[in-house]
Amino acid sequence: MNHRPRALARARALALDGACDVARDRALIRALAHALTLDRARDVARALDPILARTCAPLRDLNRARDLDRAIDRAHAHATDLAHATDLAHATDLAHASNLAHAHTRDLARACDIARDLALGSNLDRAHDLALALDRAQSCAIKLTRAFDRARYLHFAARQQAGAGSSSMPGRVPRGLVVLATRMLPVRDRPRYMEEFRDELVELPRHERLGYALRVLAHAWELRRVLTGVARTPDGSPARQAER
Amino acid sequence: MSSDSGPRMTLPTQLVLRAMLAEPAQEMYGLQIGQAAELASGTIHPILARLEACGWLESRWEDIDPAKEGRPRRRYYRLSPDGAEHARTALARVHTPSALVSRLRAGLAGGAL
Numbered sequence: 001m002n003h004r005p006r007a008l009a010r011a012r013a014l015a016l017d018g019a020c021d022v023a024r025d026r027a028l029i030r031a032l033a034h035a036l037t038l039d040r041a042r043d044v045a046r047a048l049d050p051i052l053a054r055t056c057a058p059l060r061d062l063n064r065a066r067d068l069d070r071a072i073d074r075a076h077a078h079a080t081d082l083a084h085a086t087d088l089a090h091a092t093d094l095a096h097a098s099n100l101a102h103a104h105t106r107d108l109a110r111a112c113d114i115a116r117d118l119a120l121g122s123n124l125d126r127a128h129d130l131a132l133a134l135d136r137a138q139s140c141a142i143k144l145t146r147a148f149d150r151a152r153y154l155h156f157a158a159r160q161q162a163g164a165g166s167s168s169m170p171g172r173v174p175r176g177l178v179v180l181a182t183r184m185l186p187v188r189d190r191p192r193y194m195e196e197f198r199d200e201l202v203e204l205p206r207h208e209r210l211g212y213a214l215r216v217l218a219h220a221w222e223l224r225r226v227l228t229g230v231a232r233t234p235d236g237s238p239a240r241q242a243e244r
Numbered sequence: 245m246s247s248d249s250g251p252r253m254t255l256p257t258q259l260v261l262r263a264m265l266a267e268p269a270q271e272m273y274g275l276q277i278g279q280a281a282e283l284a285s286g287t288i289h290p291i292l293a294r295l296e297a298c299g300w301l302e303s304r305w306e307d308i309d310p311a312k313e314g315r316p317r318r319r320y321y322r323l324s325p326d327g328a329e330h331a332r333t334a335l336a337r338v339h340t341p342s343a344l345v346s347r348l349r350a351g352l353a354g355g356a357l
Contacts, residue, residue, distance in 0.1 A: 192319070193289070199316040200275050204285060215286030222290040226297060 109138060170201040170209050177213035181220035189227050250330055251294045253338045256283055260291050261331040264301075264321070268328045271320040273306075292321055300327030 170178075178197040182190050197216055204212055251257055263280035264272065274292065278285045295301040306318040323331060 195316055196274060196289075196319045199273075199318050200285065202315050203275055208285065211284075212286040215284055216289070219287055219290050223293055226290050226293040229297070 170198075171206075174201055174209040174213035177210075177217050181213075181217040184220040185224050186227050193223070250298050250300065250334055251291075253334055254291075256281070256287070257291050257294070258335060258338060259283060260288060260295070261300075261335055264323050265328065265331055265335070268323045271304075271322045273318040273320050277321060295327070296321070298327075298330075299324060300330055302327075 175198075178201060179194070182194045182197065185193055197213075201209055201212060259281040260277060260283070263277055266280065272280065274288060275285055277292070278288050281288070292301060292303075296303055300323065301321050302324045303319055303321045306320055308317060310316050
């Protein structure tokens, strides 16, 4: 009867021993699997490192590009403000100068009249000289006024060219072709068509101007035939054919 | 062109008249007329001169100060009251098939004429 508990105890010990071995093996397997997982994770992390680096670099570049873009926008805004302010200042200066020139011309005209009255009234040589000098000065003032007007016109034309791009001064070749076409027309019609063609040249986009000028030249003879066959009213404009 | 029948109704002339009859009271300058008629720029002045000579068109200079506007004056054209009526009659008399008009328009817009 004493052998049974011993055999049972031995069997239990053996079972326990086996269970311990199984548990150890499982723990070892888990540890190995864990180690393998860690190794894989490390490999993946190593593989991801350059990818992350590559992703971050464009992001940094993108941020820099955005900063640059904002800086360029600010610079553009400042440049536009400055150009506008300069234009305004020039326009104001030119307008002021033109007004002064006009006023000066009017004053000189008045002074001329006074000097002439003096010369007529008292027949003084000095008054006559003064009148001549004033005449010359008035002629200069008129030229000055015209120059200011021309400068203002050019200023506005330049401003429009900067703003619109299309209303700029036409190039030399299209202008030359238009002048040539106008010379083919009757003398009395030349000023009208010169102005008309020039206006259309100015209003056309730059890339269409040469074609326009060539077509005007190509049709100039036809236009001349029409204009030479037209009867005129006393003011020079074409009369109705039925009235001829 | 004869005084009885008005100008010769070539296809470009018809296109110009149709463009101007679209809004008879409105004044248009050369480039506008060319665009409305779908003709190449620089080709319509002989047509306008012919129509003006017949009294179908009236023209005037734009009333602006070129120095202030920064561009030369435009020459504005408009159908005269009689001209609008004559143009309508002449166009009604000329039966140009619309298919032919649209086919030729492409060539005219490229400056073929």
